[in-house]
Amino acid sequence: MKKHNFSAGPCILPQEVLKQASEAILNFNNDDLSLIEISHRSPAFVKVMENARSLVLELLNIENKGYSVLFLQGGASLEFLMTPYNFLKTNGKAAYLDTGTWSSKSIKEAKLLGNIEIVASSKDKNYNYIPKDYHIPTDADYFHCTSNNTIFGTQMKSFPKTDSLLVCDMSSDIFSRQLDFSQFDLIYAGAQKNMGPAGATLVVVKEAALGKTGRIIPSMLDYQVHISKDSMFNTPSVFAVYVSMLTLQWLKNLGGVAAIEKINNAKAELLYGEIDSNPLFQGVTEKEDRSYMNVTFTLTNESLKDKFDMMWKGTGINGLGGHRSVGGYRASMYNALPLESVQVLVDVMRKLNN
Amino acid sequence: MKKHNFSAGPCILPQEVLKQASEAILNFNNDDLSLIEISHRSPAFVKVMENARSLVLELLNIENKGYSVLFLQGGASLEFLMTPYNFLKTNGKAAYLDTGTWSSKSIKEAKLLGNIEIVASSKDKNYNYIPKDYHIPTDADYFHCTSNNTIFGTQMKSFPKTDSLLVCDMSSDIFSRQLDFSQFDLIYAGAQKNMGPAGATLVVVKEAALGKTGRIIPSMLDYQVHISKDSMFNTPSVFAVYVSMLTLQWLKNLGGVAAIEKINNAKAELLYGEIDSNPLFQGVTEKEDRSYMNVTFTLTNESLKDKFDMMWKGTGINGLGGHRSVGGYRASMYNALPLESVQVLVDVMRKLNN
Numbered sequence: 001m002k003k004h005n006f007s008a009g010p011c012i013l014p015q016e017v018l019k020q021a022s023e024a025i026l027n028f029n030n031d032d033l034s035l036i037e038i039s040h041r042s043p044a045f046v047k048v049m050e051n052a053r054s055l056v057l058e059l060l061n062i063e064n065k066g067y068s069v070l071f072l073q074g075g076a077s078l079e080f081l082m083t084p085y086n087f088l089k090t091n092g093k094a095a096y097l098d099t100g101t102w103s104s105k106s107i108k109e110a111k112l113l114g115n116i117e118i119v120a121s122s123k124d125k126n127y128n129y130i131p132k133d134y135h136i137p138t139d140a141d142y143f144h145c146t147s148n149n150t151i152f153g154t155q156m157k158s159f160p161k162t163d164s165l166l167v168c169d170m171s172s173d174i175f176s177r178q179l180d181f182s183q184f185d186l187i188y189a190g191a192q193k194n195m196g197p198a199g200a201t202l203v204v205v206k207e208a209a210l211g212k213t214g215r216i217i218p219s220m221l222d223y224q225v226h227i228s229k230d231s232m233f234n235t236p237s238v239f240a241v242y243v244s245m246l247t248l249q250w251l252k253n254l255g256g257v258a259a260i261e262k263i264n265n266a267k268a269e270l271l272y273g274e275i276d277s278n279p280l281f282q283g284v285t286e287k288e289d290r291s292y293m294n295v296t297f298t299l300t301n302e303s304l305k306d307k308f309d310m311m312w313k314g315t316g317i318n319g320l321g322g323h324r325s326v327g328g329y330r331a332s333m334y335n336a337l338p339l340e341s342v343q344v345l346v347d348v349m350r351k352l353n354n
Numbered sequence: 355m356k357k358h359n360f361s362a363g364p365c366i367l368p369q370e371v372l373k374q375a376s377e378a379i380l381n382f383n384n385d386d387l388s389l390i391e392i393s394h395r396s397p398a399f400v401k402v403m404e405n406a407r408s409l410v411l412e413l414l415n416i417e418n419k420g421y422s423v424l425f426l427q428g429g430a431s432l433e434f435l436m437t438p439y440n441f442l443k444t445n446g447k448a449a450y451l452d453t454g455t456w457s458s459k460s461i462k463e464a465k466l467l468g469n470i471e472i473v474a475s476s477k478d479k480n481y482n483y484i485p486k487d488y489h490i491p492t493d494a495d496y497f498h499c500t501s502n503n504t505i506f507g508t509q510m511k512s513f514p515k516t517d518s519l520l521v522c523d524m525s526s527d528i529f530s531r532q533l534d535f536s537q538f539d540l541i542y543a544g545a546q547k548n549m550g551p552a553g554a555t556l557v558v559v560k561e562a563a564l565g566k567t568g569r570i571i572p573s574m575l576d577y578q579v580h581i582s583k584d585s586m587f588n589t590p591s592v593f594a595v596y597v598s599m600l601t602l603q604w605l606k607n608l609g610g611v612a613a614i615e616k617i618n619n620a621k622a623e624l625l626y627g628e629i630d631s632n633p634l635f636q637g638v639t640e641k642e643d644r645s646y647m648n649v650t651f652t653l654t655n656e657s658l659k660d661k662f663d664m665m666w667k668g669t670g671i672n673g674l675g676g677h678r679s680v681g682g683y684r685a686s687m688y689n690a691l692p693l694e695s696v697q698v699l700v701d702v703m704r705k706l707n708n
Contacts, residue, residue: 003386005391009393010393012391013388022376022380025375032357036551037361037366037372039361039362039364039673040552073427073428073591075589076588077588078427078574080574081572109574190589196390197592198591199554199590199592218466219435219459221435233431235552236552240591243390
């Protein structure tokens with residue numbers, strides 16, 4: 001049966017990417033060797049790495065603007081530590097917006113290195129909205145936010161103007177919508193949503209923002225070290241970088257971020273439209289802050305749960321269970337999820353109402 | 355043409371493992387989903403992780419001895435930092451043996467956290483031997499060594515008895531030979547030699563040795579945090595863990611470490627035998643310290659270089675070039691390299707002498 005993969009991450013990837021990746025495991029580049037048994041310093045893999053790095057700048061429309069692209073390891077969780085190491089001055093201060101589990105975790109790690117001010121939090125309502133009225137202290141070295149909150153289903157629609165450096169964890173919505181990416185000094189993202197398999201972390205950093213903290217930074221946590229080695233300071237996660245490159249190429253061929261944004265908007269409108277018009281369902285978050293990647297919703301009548309679960313499972317839908325901190329359902333609709341899969345889900349929701 | 359892959363790492367993996375990995379990218383577990391698009395918290399992947407962790411203990415013969423196994427990210431390079439974070443007391447001291455590039459790098463990172471004493475170094479002879487007469491200070495929190503030096507081609511044949519904790523970077527020879535692994539408090543290894551593709555780091559740590567430094571450790575660098583989450587504190591490098599599990603299973607089916615050690619010995623004896631008996635070649639390292647994983651050698655007559663290079667390349671041999679810090683040739687003979695490939699190399703060396 002064809003699966004409709006709404007998994008929150010690691011998540012659906014384009015079928016043609018999976019096919020190419022599978023082939024490369026057996027024979028990469030027609031060289032009778034597997035992708036995963038060649039040196040990362042071989043010309044064939046160096047080309048993959050360089051191609052992936054270029055595609056990121058091209059797709060985010062920030063070429064020739066002083067950004068470096070890195071493919072590191074450790075996920076966003078390690079970036080929670082690398083951010084203050086690279087941007088927080090030894091006696092400095094950083095400002096954080098708390099919009100969910102991942103924000104909270106980033107705050108926890110940053111606090112180990114200095115003075116962290118939480119400018120606003122939506123914890124009071126189980127993170128079902130994005131705080132808007134807050135003040136970023138003028139002496140903050142940087143402001144950190146999470147663009148999309150995978151667990152709770154909220155998404156920042158705009159970003160504050162600030163004189164501080166602007167840092168954003170875009171793990172779960174990078175490459176999904178057009179933004180002025182040049183407003184950010186640091187963007188990071190675990191690969192396993194819109195880019196590739198788990199095991200690589202994308203870092204896009206403005207070089208001019210680095211080297212100003214006065215800290216001695218361990219080599220593996222120092223963006224300047226990784227930049228100086230073209231993202232090959234140590235052996236990179238070869239397979240994850242390769243599949244990321246394939247996915248970025250797929251996105252480019254599709255028409256880039258502008259093209260996928262239209263598709264993502266259509267998917268979100270279809271599903272949120274159903275949630276708003278079908279009396280058996282309700283959304284979890286404030287409407288203006290709804291995520292276009294992770295749609296959280298509940299049944300208005302819990303007694304229908306078993307029936308609904310049986311129905312959607314019967315259509316080949318996968319990964320619709322809500323996170324334990326929210327309950328209900330979560331439909332993750334990353335770039336590679338086709339509109340057709342959302343239609344299957346909406347059809348089930350309509351049928352439940354018949 | 356069939357390749358004979360002597361690459362130093364990432365390196366050759368068993369053909370049957372590559373085949374299974376390639377299939378799992380398209381359809382994992384007969385579930386019509388790719389391995390890399392399912393949740394790492396799905397029962398199918400949790401089983402992979404648990405299986406991989408168990409196989410490590412079983413193959414190293416250290417079951418029920420208080421060890422935890424973790425599959426982390428960041429390679430041995432991040433372990434260079436995690437080791438002192440987890441084992442070096444705030445005002446403590448650690449002892450390091452300097453046997454090559456990777457030892458030196460581990461020393462550099464550890465120095466950021468405290469007092470590091472280099473008990474001996476073979477740098478005076480470009481690391482072509484393993485120092486033997488050295489004293490580990492009785493007040494050292496731990497002693498750190500590198501079991502096999504990939505670049506220079508030396509390998510420790512025994513390990514010092516010490517009251518300090520014993521830490522070993524086994525990136526390039528773990529699972530290749532029988533040792534009393536229970537003498538170590540921490541073993542770590544990048545996956546990309548004898549275990550799997552780049553992107554995962556194996557950590558085997560004695561739990562009783564942890565939590566004694568008085569340090570506040572960032573979450574991602576804290577072994578206890580990872581242990582408490584069964585190696586799933588954050589999204590693991592799913593594909594690299596899966597392929598590692600397949601390779602460990604392959605090794606177990608083959609008869610385990612004892613069985614592969616016999617094959618590795620046969621490969622090493624064949625190649626070193628030729629180096630010692632063929633007047634056109636000479637070994638780079640002291641005989642008693644020769645690595646059975648990475649064989650470094652040079653031509654006695656440099657004018658034969660072009661001829662020799664053409665000859666081995668003509669047989670499908672790959673990755674025989676020496677590291678720039680040593681020159682000459684390096685034949686890496688990891689577990690998955692068949693004896694047959696070594697025979698092909700030895701035949702070329704003999705032909706050069708005809």
